[in-house]
Amino acid sequence: MTLPICDDCSKRTILCPNCQRLYDAGQITPLDIEVSRLIAKSVDCPVDVKGAVKTQDQVIIIASQDHVGKVIGESGRSIRAMSEALGMKTKVVGASDFEKIARAMIAPARVRSINKVVGPKGNSIRIRIEKSDISRMRMSPEDLSTVISAACDEPVSMSFD
Numbered sequence: 001m002t003l004p005i006c007d008d009c010s011k012r013t014i015l016c017p018n019c020q021r022l023y024d025a026g027q028i029t030p031l032d033i034e035v036s037r038l039i040a041k042s043v044d045c046p047v048d049v050k051g052a053v054k055t056q057d058q059v060i061i062i063a064s065q066d067h068v069g070k071v072i073g074e075s076g077r078s079i080r081a082m083s084e085a086l087g088m089k090t091k092v093v094g095a096s097d098f099e100k101i102a103r104a105m106i107a108p109a110r111v112r113s114i115n116k117v118v119g120p121k122g123n124s125i126r127i128r129i130e131k132s133d134i135s136r137m138r139m140s141p142e143d144l145s146t147v148i149s150a151a152c153d154e155p156v157s158m159s160f161d
């Protein structure tokens with residue numbers, strides 16, 4: 001398993017010093033921990049999951065692209081169990097579906113465009129959001145860029161126009 005917390009921590013209720021440090025540094029969230037433990041309980045094969053984010057009406061689990069089906073489980077068994085435990089509609093997206101992840105997190109604010117920018121120093125993601133919708137965002141643009149960037153492993157820049 002590759003989860004936001006280590007294997008030991010995914011099977012018990014306390015955090016080891018290492019995971020605790022990541023938590024204190026804000027690199028893993030309470031939701032990451034909750035989802036990691038649910039995955040350890042509900043998914044019966046090793047999976048690579050990067051984290052989870054909560055949007056307006058659902059929890060999105062971000063898995064590496066080729067593990068999406070494994071996290072969902074046979075006939076959706078694992079994802080149903082996790083959705084019940086979380087008390088929210090839950091879905092799994094592949095980490096390379098950065099556009100889907102970003103749109104879900106930005107809603108109900110409207111997205112003008114999301115582009116992958118290929119530059120000399122590597123790729124980045126540029127997100128343009130409708131200026132009049134700033135007040136409709138549920139997270140600060142800074143937090144949002146941090147989370148999207150962690151999910152996608154690429155720097156994110158956000159603008160409002």
Ligand SMILES: [Zn+2]
Pocket residue numbers: 005006007008009015016017018019020
């Ligand atoms: Zn740990």
